[in-house]
Amino acid sequence: MLVELLTVLVLPCVALLLSWKLWTQYYTWSDTDTGSDLPLPPGSMGLPFIGETLSLVWQGGKFSTSRHAHYGDVFKTHILGRPTIRVRGATNVRKILLGENHIVTSLWPQTFRTVLGTGNLAMSNGEEHRLRRKVIMKAFNYEALERYVPIMQEILRESVLRWCGAPQPVTVWPMAREMAFRVASAVLVGFQHSDEEIQHLTFLFTNMVKNLFSLPVKLPGSGLSNGLFYREAIDKWMMNHIQRKKEFVMQGGDSGDVLSHIMNTAKDNGEKLSDQEIQDTVVELLFAGHETTSSAATSLIMHLALQPRVVQKVQEELEKHGLLQPDQPMSLEQVGRLTYVGQVVKEVLRRRPPIGGGYRRALKSFEIGGFQVPEGWAVLYSIRDTHEASQIFSSPELFDPDRWTAETSQAPLARYDMVTFGGGPRACVGKEFAKLQLKLLCVELTRRCRWKLTEDKAPDMKFLPIVYPADGLPVIFTPIGGKSHGDKNKNGVLHEKERTNGKDSPVLCSVSFEKDINVAI
Numbered sequence: 001m002l003v004e005l006l007t008v009l010v011l012p013c014v015a016l017l018l019s020w021k022l023w024t025q026y027y028t029w030s031d032t033d034t035g036s037d038l039p040l041p042p043g044s045m046g047l048p049f050i051g052e053t054l055s056l057v058w059q060g061g062k063f064s065t066s067r068h069a070h071y072g073d074v075f076k077t078h079i080l081g082r083p084t085i086r087v088r089g090a091t092n093v094r095k096i097l098l099g100e101n102h103i104v105t106s107l108w109p110q111t112f113r114t115v116l117g118t119g120n121l122a123m124s125n126g127e128e129h130r131l132r133r134k135v136i137m138k139a140f141n142y143e144a145l146e147r148y149v150p151i152m153q154e155i156l157r158e159s160v161l162r163w164c165g166a167p168q169p170v171t172v173w174p175m176a177r178e179m180a181f182r183v184a185s186a187v188l189v190g191f192q193h194s195d196e197e198i199q200h201l202t203f204l205f206t207n208m209v210k211n212l213f214s215l216p217v218k219l220p221g222s223g224l225s226n227g228l229f230y231r232e233a234i235d236k237w238m239m240n241h242i243q244r245k246k247e248f249v250m251q252g253g254d255s256g257d258v259l260s261h262i263m264n265t266a267k268d269n270g271e272k273l274s275d276q277e278i279q280d281t282v283v284e285l286l287f288a289g290h291e292t293t294s295s296a297a298t299s300l301i302m303h304l305a306l307q308p309r310v311v312q313k314v315q316e317e318l319e320k321h322g323l324l325q326p327d328q329p330m331s332l333e334q335v336g337r338l339t340y341v342g343q344v345v346k347e348v349l350r351r352r353p354p355i356g357g358g359y360r361r362a363l364k365s366f367e368i369g370g371f372q373v374p375e376g377w378a379v380l381y382s383i384r385d386t387h388e389a390s391q392i393f394s395s396p397e398l399f400d401p402d403r404w405t406a407e408t409s410q411a412p413l414a415r416y417d418m419v420t421f422g423g424g425p426r427a428c429v430g431k432e433f434a435k436l437q438l439k440l441l442c443v444e445l446t447r448r449c450r451w452k453l454t455e456d457k458a459p460d461m462k463f464l465p466i467v468y469p470a471d472g473l474p475v476i477f478t479p480i481g482g483k484s485h486g487d488k489n490k491n492g493v494l495h496e497k498e499r500t501n502g503k504d505s506p507v508l509c510s511v512s513f514e515k516d517i518n519v520a521i
């Protein structure tokens, strides 16, 4: 009886404990640099093989915040199939970002690489990365951005008009995704899609991205298999567009978008981009170009709804520059002069950075924060945790665009205290494009509508795979001067007659997107 009890209960527990102990010790024995007397950072390697991946997926943003609170700025863990060291704080993050190609190199987790492909900028390394980056950066210079402004403005205007004309609350998060996808599709890859196609494609992208944070195990129903399923569906959908684009470029065409620029540069240099590289680039541009920006756009709408005083200050700035009238086209230079709008966007990006962190792999063993990072381990720099732990920002939890005024701005000091777009040789290439889009959205919204959350408080936020409101952010929009379809709005915004010199504000919900966008081929 005793023997049976031992076999059934005690032995499995002992075996589990032993394997857990061995799993934890394995990395200390096999990976640490014996030439270094620095210890590994504190932290847990979790369960054998799966490590702490399940905790990461379940806990989302709390995963890193709670461990940083417990262990400090540097901790070790095992996630997404690799031993990982996670760091926060300006000094540590600076070391990682500027250590590219010396102490670290970019290495996204295996599931990301398998699903997103490796023929793109983010997954490339060394000289290949440098050359690709040089080409793509040209498509985001001042002249290029200037060309994109009217296209962006038209798409944003059309979206805002739809929201304002909606008879019921609009769930902002999915709508912002569709809006940002339209912009990315038109400006970045020059594809033209109907409303149904946009909805279908954002559905495919959402589901592909949802599965990126999973173990690199290809089993039926696993995250990797699901991610690949959606990626294949996206590729199928894109095939015709890519084929048409290739023929167009071969015949000397240039539709003015980022993809055309990349394909034309390759052609001029006598290089041949493989079909896989083009597909991976399209997916990268659409994925990076719309996921992050729509997260920030949703946060912008949320914070402004909660702070009518900020909306009022935006309107005052627009009025001062003679830009308060709806339908007024704007130039890049005019957008640049809107300093308060710039501060609002910067504060959204500080308070709600869409991405939690960036991945690297240690090229050699090195020191960080007094601990050892063993060669080959993954290194993950924290963005949100760095912002929240920074000593530079007073009351970092407050949304306060005035913290960025010229008199009080700590901008030079805050260089690595604010890392929404990363930094160093791998800083985001779409940074100015994203900021421009957010500024234009802020203008379009504030000069056209009033809006309020259906719940008068900030919603709970989710942090994986990207920052978004748990309830999707239901919002009641009302055209300025028009009748509220929902509750009486409390935003202290100007009245319609003051805005339009007594004329009615047109609600052009039937504007045809396809008709108005000319960049697509």
Ligand code: HEM
Pocket (backbone or CB within 6 Å): 106, 121, 122, 123, 133, 188, 284, 285, 288, 289, 290, 292, 293, 296, 353, 354, 355, 357, 358, 359, 419, 420, 421, 422, 423, 425, 426, 427, 428, 429, 430, 431, 433, 434
């Ligand atoms: C608010 C919007 C955005 C945020 C918060 C954001 C954030 C970031 C961050 C943090 C990185 C660095 C990752 C690392 O260190 O490994 C990055 C890289 C990148 N971003 Fe963005 N991004 C945004 C918008 C965009 C847009 C609109 C594009 C459009 C093309 C884009 C394309 C890329 C690419 C291609 C990289 C890889 C750069 C490289 O490896 O050299 N991003 N982004």
